[in-house]
Amino acid sequence: MVRRIGIVTLLVVLLAPHLGRASSDDELDRYLQHVASSLPEKTAAALRDIEGTPRRLLAARSYLRAGEQLRTRWSWSKDQIQAHTRSAEYRALLEETEKVKARFEAQNPGYTLYANTEARSLELQITRYNTNKSVGKVAASLHRQALAEIGKPDFGSPDRADSVERFKQFLTRWRPQTAAPLAAPGISRHGQLRAIDFQIMKNGAIVAPTETATVKRNWDEPGWTRKLQAAMEGTRFRGPLQSPYEPWHYEYDP
Incomplete structure (x- = not known):
């Protein structure tokens, strides 16, 4: 009997940190439910499709920071995308893109420029967003700090309106050491074709891809960052993106 009690005690000691973590994650999910209820319906639906508490926290932070711009920046539906491809604005974008490509290729003989205009x-x-490893790392950092934040003795609980507001403020003010390489789903500028990613090619092979891990080696050191900027001068394109740093x-700006 004594031995059995000892085993039970040992199991409780070993499992206690995990039980506490599960409880804290449950609380985070309840806070996230309150955040979702304050968002536009389309945004709340997207948040539900994001996998795991850490990534949902990171996306919720972006949605809260976007504020009133959420509705105007929200990604187009398939019907809206199709309608846009028949618009004068889309034709102007294609013309501007071709201008950049022609200038770049004239300035860099032997190289071509690929642009994704969809x-x-x-x-x-x-x-x-659900599969990007770098997004996962940033999300994990936020998750750890969020657990520490709600674990403070004076934080309250997700049943209290003042605690929910404090949690929202924490998310809004939180800053990662390194910015996530992808915008939260729905508010990417690519979702309304207000952003274009370019790649440098030679003989049909990509020499400067859209990979954050190889930016310095494939873009900055060979000079492609500067050369692409030169081809953009005098056009309606603005960039490159600085945070996260994406020279492509x-x-x-229509």
Whole structure:
């Protein structure tokens, strides 16, 4: 009997940290439910499709920071994307893109420029966000700090309105050491074709891809960052994106 009690005690000691973590994650999920209820319906639905508490926390932070811009920046539906491809604005974008490509190729003989001129659907944004390892690392950092925040003795509980507001403020003010390489699903500028990613090619092979891990080696050191900027001068493209640093990412101002 004594031995059995000893085994039970040992199990409780070993499992206690995990039980506490599960309880804290449950609390985070309850806070996230309150955040979702304050968001537009489409945004709340996207948040539910994001996998895991850490990534949902990171996306919720972006949605809260976007504020009133959420509705105007939200990614287009398939019907809206199709309608846009028939618009004068889309034709102007294609003409501007061709101008940049022609100038770049004239300035860099033997090299060509590839531009993705298709809007990035919300479904694709969610898939990439759920599987991107760098996003996962940033999300894990936020998750750890969120657990510490709600674990403070004076924080309260997700049943209290003042605690929910304090949690929202924590998310809004939190800053990662390194920015996530992808925008939260739904608010990427690619979702309304207001951003274009360019890649440098030679003889059909990509020499400067859209990979954050190889930016310095494939873009900065060979000079492609500067050369692409030179081809953009005098156009409606603005960039490149600085946070996160993406020398291939330019936003289009119609």
